[in-house]
Amino acid sequence: MLIFSIETSCDETASAILKFKSDSSFEVLANQISSQIKLHAKWGGIVPNLAAREHSKNILPVIKTTFKEANLKPKDIDIFGVTAGPGLIPALLIGANVTKTIAYFHQKPLIKINHIEGHIYSNFINKNNKGNLNQYNFPILNLVISGGHTQLILMKNHLKYKIIGETQDDAVGEAFDKVAKMLGFEYPGGPIISKLANEAENLIKKSQINSKFLKIKFPRPMINSDNLNFSFSGLKTSVLYFYQKLLEKKITESELILWKKFIAKAFQDAVIDVLKNKTLKTIKIHQPKTVLLSGGVSANNKILEILEKELKTKHPEIIFNSPRKSLCGDNAVMIGIAGIAHYLYSKNNPTFQINWKNLEADSGLKLKDLN
Numbered sequence: 001m002l003i004f005s006i007e008t009s010c011d012e013t014a015s016a017i018l019k020f021k022s023d024s025s026f027e028v029l030a031n032q033i034s035s036q037i038k039l040h041a042k043w044g045g046i047v048p049n050l051a052a053r054e055h056s057k058n059i060l061p062v063i064k065t066t067f068k069e070a071n072l073k074p075k076d077i078d079i080f081g082v083t084a085g086p087g088l089i090p091a092l093l094i095g096a097n098v099t100k101t102i103a104y105f106h107q108k109p110l111i112k113i114n115h116i117e118g119h120i121y122s123n124f125i126n127k128n129n130k131g132n133l134n135q136y137n138f139p140i141l142n143l144v145i146s147g148g149h150t151q152l153i154l155m156k157n158h159l160k161y162k163i164i165g166e167t168q169d170d171a172v173g174e175a176f177d178k179v180a181k182m183l184g185f186e187y188p189g190g191p192i193i194s195k196l197a198n199e200a201e202n203l204i205k206k207s208q209i210n211s212k213f214l215k216i217k218f219p220r221p222m223i224n225s226d227n228l229n230f231s232f233s234g235l236k237t238s239v240l241y242f243y244q245k246l247l248e249k250k251i252t253e254s255e256l257i258l259w260k261k262f263i264a265k266a267f268q269d270a271v272i273d274v275l276k277n278k279t280l281k282t283i284k285i286h287q288p289k290t291v292l293l294s295g296g297v298s299a300n301n302k303i304l305e306i307l308e309k310e311l312k313t314k315h316p317e318i319i320f321n322s323p324r325k326s327l328c329g330d331n332a333v334m335i336g337i338a339g340i341a342h343y344l345y346s347k348n349n350p351t352f353q354i355n356w357k358n359l360e361a362d363s364g365l366k367l368k369d370l371n
């Protein structure tokens with residue numbers, strides 16, 4: 001069977017084609033992404049109407065290239081899948097309407113996918129572009145860290161999502177983006193903050209650093225709270241106050257660059273401590289057999305390194321995985337895999353929405369709305 005999928009919830013226009021079998025194995029035949037990052041960078045964040053304009057400009061060329069890559073035609077596709085939410089409504093509408101139209105024209109089933117479950121399912125693909133939906137044991141604990149979400153989601157089975165913890169304010173990626181903006185960098189801020197933090201670590205290794213740079217420490221909000229929720233807005237504000245005070249002093253340009261590296265490291269360390277503690281706490285309570293990291297922020301090397309190390313030493317019995325770098329951010333392969341899971345595991349469910357008439361883009365789509 002062949003599934004064609006589309007993702008347009010934010011600033012990437014993406015489509016993919018996957019081939020799958022009833023034994024839950026699958027393979028990627030085509031994967032195309034057109035990114036708008038450069039366009040939004042100068043605005044300091046995503047501008048929804050600009051995103052929609054770009055999606056409508058890019059979507060047909062992206063679809064055309066996807067079919068060319070797979071050497072297939074739309075009539076060859078058995079099922080269509082599209083991100084229906086959450087995300088920016090003007091952006092979601094483009095992908096939803098284009099996919100609806102193709103599915104209607106070819107009279108084929110259309111599956112509604114939640115963007116977050118897409119991120120979760122990005123973990124099911126292996127290095128050889130193949131995967132199997134049965135490769136992990138349940139319960140699976142998902143730590144989803146993206147620009148819009150920070151959630152701990154427990155899955156007792158495929159498509160059975162229970163949100164057991166989430167941010168009360170900013171998402172992790174949003175905090176990275178805001179801190180980068182404060183320090184004078186463009187959107188998206190995650191990659192630049194992690195690069196600066198790495199540079200700070202390298203300087204520490206060379207031990208050529210004045211101890212004043214090592215004293216920066218930011219708060220770890222809610223780290224010891226008795227629930228599994230997060231908060232990152234206070235941390236971001238602490239960085240702002242620290243930086244504003246620093247600017248009041250007379251410091252040279254080269255010293256300021258150094259300060260920025262150590263601020264980035266101190267901020268990232270605080271984020272990692274919180275993510276690590278909450279994940280360990282969740283493991284203690286819910287005893288998952290598998291832990292999967294996902295979302296755009298999972299591209300952060302240091303977060304991955306620390307979580308991996310922590311789990312290996314404290315819970316060697318747990319399988320830990322994170323998506324390969326190119327699938328950490330938004331893409332349509334993850335939407336295709338989630339679509340396969342819906343097709344194989346919930347097609348007998350009477351509420352399973354498989355008709356284009358039932359599909360509406362919904363900026364606030366909840367995981368529980370799917371089952």
Ligand code: KG4
Nearest residue numbers: 146147148173188190191296297300329330
């Ligand atoms: O999943 P994603 O592509 O879009 C959403 O669904 O939100 O995540 C984008 C987020 C942005 O906030 C971006 O700054 C962050 O992922 N990000 C990173 C890194 N790479 C991307 N954050 C920290 N470190 C990174 N290396």
Ligand code: ZN
Nearest residue numbers: 146296329330
């Ligand atoms: Zn995303």
